[in-house]
Amino acid sequence: MNPILLNTQVQIYLFGESILYIFMIMAFIISLHILLKWDFDSFSDEQYRLERRSYLVITILLFVFAVKFMLLPYFVFTIDSLNTLVPGAMCAAGVISANSYGLELLFVKLFVVFILSWWLMINYYDLQAKNYPFFKIKYGLYIAVFVLITLELWLDFAYFGNIDIHQPVSCCSALFGQLEGANPLPFGLDTKTMLILFYSIFVTLAILILTKQDITALIFSGLFLYISYYSVVYFFGTYVYELPTHKCPFCMFQKEYHYIGYLIWGSLFGGVFLTADSILCKKVLNVDTSKSKIYGLLLITVFVFTVSAVVLIYRFQNGTWL
Helix, strand or coil, rough: CHHHHCHHHHHHHHHHEEEEEEEHHHCCCCCCCCHHHHCCCCCCHHHHHHHHHHHHHHHHHHHCCCCHHHHHHHHHHHHHHHCCCCCCCCCHHHHCCCCCCCCHHHHHHHHHHHHHHHHHHEEEEEEEEHCCCCCCHHHHHHHHHHHHHHHHHHHHHHHCCCCCCCCCCCCCCHHHHHHHHHCCEEEEECCHHHHHHHHHHHHHHHHHHHHHCHHHHHHHHHHHHHHHHHHHHHHHHHHHCCCCCCCCCCCHHCCHCCCCCHHHHHHHHHHHHHHHHHHHHHHHHCCCHHHHHHHHHHHHHHHHHHHHHHHHHHHHHHCCCC
16 A cells, blocks of 8 residues: 555545535435525425525535635655655655646646635625525535546545655755756846846736725736746845745745745735635625625735744844845
């Protein structure tokens, strides 16, 4: 048996995901029945039973989704703990690239979190109304979520089950370093121009959110996420590690760096996802999501403040820049 599957953290993670999936199968079957039979204008006993089952499904899904959100950082913790078993890996970066399933799994997980947060927002506005106007939308979306999570669970087992502990992998320095002088930044940017773009997009995004320019704000939130990834890996992260040659999005999750990666990446993805979900809800449901967009902007601001503070603290303590 693959030694990776005997790892305690991996077993806990896979067991947790499997149990949640069983609950989701139950909710999926009930949801299909509800969608086919639902008629809010009816006062029959069957409609009353469907409404009670609907509350049961919502309760199950709220529990499952809450645990799913917690399992995402635990997934990062789990793969990071495997770096001692996988030759060549110094952190989660090497482990996630140990086979072809790793990066696909990570992207699917992030997309699932985005869709789940959108479902939770739709559910909130649906329950606030008296006649459940978004009932079919949220249950239809749940069916799509179920398909995605089915794919995610398959990738979970495919990824962990196919990590070869005898096959060396590349460390983060090889994966994210500037090999042979090649510029890893997008659009051929240099670091200075990238930072100007980073702060310019942030200010523009804040103005767009506050002035309610939703479609443009949605586009800029995606652009900000893209530029922020490169800014953290190739600039801000080096100040976390206090080493200009250390470029990695995963090492900052480790104890040596006070687990600051959870705050940095959590506030970035949380802020962008909440902002995008709020805009989508407004456009699809025609509801007021101003507060949610402000909360998203606050999370993005926490991200910008955190990465900026890391640089300024290093400058204050050492009297120089990296």
